[in-house]
Amino acid sequence: MLLLEPQHWTDYELIDSGNYEKLERFGKYVLARPEPQAVWQKTLSEDEWKTMADAVFRREKGKSSQDGNERGEWIQKKGMPDQWFINYDYKEMHLKFRLGLTSFKHVGIFPEQAENWNFIYDTIKSFTVSEPKVLNLFAYTGGASIAAKSAGADVTHVDSVKQVITWSRENMEASNLDNIRWIVEDALKFCRREVKRGKKYNGIILDPPAYGRGPDGERWILEENIAELMSICRELLESENSFLILNLYSMGFSSVIAENLIKSYFPAIKSYQYGELLIPEKSGKRLPLSIYARFKNSKD
Missing domain, CATH: 2.60.40.1180 (Golgi alpha-mannosidase II)
Incomplete structure (x- = not known):
C-alpha cells in the first residue's frame, strides 16, 4: 500500500x-x-x-x-x-485551471489528484503506440483529461453535467491544448455502448462519486454499480500499452476495496499500486482525501 x-x-x-x-x-x-x-x-x-x-x-x-x-x-x-487561474507543471506538462467559487464548496480542482496526473503523463509517454486512446469517466473539470492530452493521447471525456463539460473545455484551451472528445452522458450507459461497438482504450480513468445522476435521470450508486462498471472496463481496456486508475471518494470505502476490485476484474495484473492520496500541511499533519488503485502495462 x-x-x-x-x-x-x-x-x-x-x-x-x-x-x-x-x-x-x-x-x-x-x-x-x-x-x-x-x-x-x-x-x-x-x-x-x-x-x-x-x-x-x-x-x-x-x-x-x-x-x-x-x-x-x-x-x-x-x-x-x-x-x-492557477498553474500546474510537471516535466513538459504545463496545465492551467480556471477555478471558481461554487455553491457546493468545490472550486474546480482536486489538488491531490496531481499524483495521478503525473502517472498518466509518464505512462502514456512510455507507450510504444502513437496517440493512445484514453477514456476519462466521471471526468469533472478534466485535470486527468488534459494531463493525458498533454502527453499526446486521443482523449474521450465523459461527464453527465453539461456545465462541467464547458468548464473542462476552458481548462483545455487555457492549457493550449485541443481536440478532446466531449461526451455529456451517463458513464455506465456510454461504456455499455462502447463494448457493443467493439471499442478499445489504452487508458481508463474512473472517478465515480458515491451518488450521482445521469443527464436523463439515470441513478448511480457506487456500491450497486461499481462491479458492473469494472467488468465493462475490463472489456474496453487493451491488454498491452494500457493503464487504469480507480479513484474512490466514498468515506465508507477503504483502499483494500479498491485493491480487491483490481484483483477481481483484472486478475492477470500482478503489479499494481493502491492506497491513499494525501495532502501534507505545514504542521506535519496529513489530510487523506481519496483512495486509489492503479496499474500499467508498458515497457518501462
Missing part, C-alpha cells in the same frame, strides 16, 4: 486543517471550506484563519444533498474574485 503526496505544486498548499474544515491557498487566494475528514483540532487559531482567508464557505442548514455535496455560499473579502 502506498500513501501518495503531491510534490510538484507551487500554486497550491494546504495551510491548516481541523474541526471539519481546511484552509488552502490556490494561487494568491486563501480559502476556508468544510472538510468532513478533518476530525482533529486546528493548529492555527480561529483569528489566524479569519485573517488569512480571502473567502469562507458557509453551509446552509438543511441543504446537504444525497451525493454528499454541501450547499451554501461563499463569504468573500473585498477584492476576492469569483474566478481565477
